Amino acid sequence: MNKWIKITRPVNGLMGFFSIYIVGFIAVNLHIAEFIIPLTLGAISVFLVTAGGNIINDISDVETDKYNHPDRPLPSGTITKKAASYLAISFFIIAFIVSTFISIFISVVVVIAELLLVSYEFKTKKIGLPGNLTVSLLIGMIFLYGGFITGTISKMLLLFLLAFFSNMSREIMKDIEDINGDVDRVTFPKKYGIGMAKIVSAIFVVITISVSVLPYYFHVLSIYYLYAVVLDDLLFAITIWYLKANISRGEKVSKVAMIYGMVCFLIGGI
Missing domain, CATH: 1.20.120 (Four Helix Bundle (Hemerythrin (Met), subunit A))
Structure with missing residues (x-):
């Protein structure tokens, strides 16, 4: 697999992508076709935020991954931390831009999710229960995100x-x-x-x-x-x-x- 694709862990991103359509169906059932454009934009933004979060996770864990996952792009040296940081930031920015085509309010939700991901990787992950709360909020936010998109x-x-x-x-x-x-x-x-x-x-x-x-x-x-x-x-x-x-x-x-x-x-x- 290409190193730039590998660092995003695309399977996780695709799970987030399709989960928005699942939530959309749960929310509006057979009326989902009426929301297909905003749901698709939402799915793209979720994929990008998830990919960016995965890259930040690799940046945060680069030292331990030298022992636990030495074949990953960062610990193996095929991608530098600086390049990975630029890629993660780019994904976050593009996700924000895509979400603005749904609504400004939705884009605020995207920014909150991005801030939670960054805070988890560099702060709350290491202090126990706040980290558990952050991850659980992010898991649950898929439903809130879909709910906001479909009203x-x-x-x-x-x-x-x-x-x-x-x-x-x-x-x-x-x-x-x-x-x-x-x-x-x-x-x-x-x-x-x-x-x-x-x-x-x-x-x-x-x-x-x-x-x-x-x-x-x-x-x-x-x-x-x-x-x-x-x-x-x-x-x-x-x-x-x-x-x-x-x-x-x-x-x-x-x-x-x-x-x-x-x-x-x-x-x-x-």
């Missing part, structure tokens, strides 16, 4: 909260799993102990399960969502048990539950 922000707010709470649980699980390897980070389990981290992770799971019925209750999603989310709630509940039994497996089950949660949203959008 259905009130509808998307509950889905944002579900994505946020479920990802908070998973982020803490990942920190527990990586506690021995995170030598340069003061993560939540490092600061407050694994026992407390497991409790907080479980609390976020319970909150996720508790509010999962609300999209149906408030007529955001159909009865089909309610049928489908029962299995998703069961998967999240299983992660609580794995917090004691096998944290690595619990983190993987949580990831499956989050992916299936998006399927539930799609089913409920019908």
Whole structure:
């Protein structure tokens, strides 16, 4: 793969790109064709912001990547940090320009996402819970972004909260799993102990399960969502048990539950 493409990690960007169309369908269902141009512009901006964020991640982790990922463009020396910085900045600027064709308000949302990405890589990633909060906000912002584009922000707010709470649980699980390897980070389990981290992770799971019925209750999603989310709630509940039994497996089950949660949203959008 070309080094300039490789440094952007295009698979991540494409996932963000197509997620905007998924959110658009959830938001307006069969009326999605009416929003195809702003959704496409939004998808392009998400791809560019994600690519820029991936490059900044490589810049931030260049020293550790010399051991963990020596084949990446920066640690291998095929791309300089200066060139990578220019590329990331260019992606962020182009993403902002593209978003202005949707609306100025949407472009403000893009800038906020970019600032969150930069703050995560150079500050909050190393100080535990604020880093978890930042990542979870960015995950949930996909729904807010799609809601702003389609004018259905009130509808998307509950889905944002579900994505946020479920990802908070998973982020803490990942920190527990990586506690021995995170030598340069003061993560939540490092600061407050694994026992407390497991409790907080479980609390976020319970909150996720508790509010999962609300999209149906408030007529955001159909009865089909309610049928489908029962299995998703069961998967999240299983992660609580794995917090004691096998944290690595619990983190993987949580990831499956989050992916299936998006399927539930799609089913409920019908």
